[in-house]
Amino acid sequence: MKIAIIGTGNLGISIAKGILHSNGATSMYLTKRNLEEIRVFEKYGNVTITSDNREAVVKSDILIFAVQPRHFAGILEEIKDILTEKHVLISTITGFSIASMEAIVGKAHYIIRSMPNTAISVGDSMTCLCSNEAGKKRIDLAKAIFNRMGHSMEIPETRMQAATVICASGIAFWMRLIRATTQGAIQLGFDAKEAPELAMHTCHGAATLLINSGNHPEQEIDKVTTPMGCTIEGLNEMEHQGLSSSLIRGIIASHDKINQIKKG
Helix, strand or coil, X not given: CEEEEECCCHHHHHHHHHHHHCCCCCEEEEECCCHHHHHHHHHCCCEEEECCHHHHHHCCCEEEECCCHHHHHHHHHHHHHHCCCCCEEEECCCXXXXXXXXXXXXXXXXXXXXXXXXXXXXXXXXXXXXXXXXXXXXXXXXXXXXXXXXXEEECCHHHHXXXXXXXXXXXXXXXXXXXXXXHHHHHCCCCCCHHHXXXXXXXXXXXHHHHHHCCCHHHHHHHHCCXXXXXXXXXXXXXXXXXXXXXXXXXXXXXXXXXXXXXX
């Protein structure tokens, strides 16, 4: 596949790494105004870096846009005259609707919105996808790309804002929980090197258990809670302090904020 990433910032770099590490592209173009920041990708023989978006579009079939929302419309205007029937447009831009893209480039093009997270750089992203009517013909292609870098799910466009909170912002939420567990481990006597290792691998194991078993979290919790034991004591104290309600309120607050940004 001939892939271009238009706007190789933090997310674009993560996507590029994920695709390259999974051998998911025969050729790749990366665009950015300041090429020095992505010069490292020149070590890959099939990667070209450029500040010319039009060059990248002409030389590629799959266009992944990872630019700032305020720049996206201008970039679409810049390239719309060189888009062909072969191009698949995949947007990662938060709050920029399919209808807004169609208004610029037309409804005939394959348009797909995606919401990956930064774990795509290590091949473990949770990516949500939706498309316009034409894009339905290429949604399986998009899934194939993102499934090489984690797991993907097709959802209605009306849920993309919520998916951004759960999957993209969610990375930060889980990082904070891991950080808190690390701090607790240090207080219990583990050193600063041991504590994060314990927290990270325990978190990874918990998620893997649920993914592989298909069980509800409470089923796995029941396996490690004994009557009058230390686990239930800790869980109950966390709930008394508002663990679950704080997480839910934080998720809702993040969703309220993203909807405010969209309206603005």
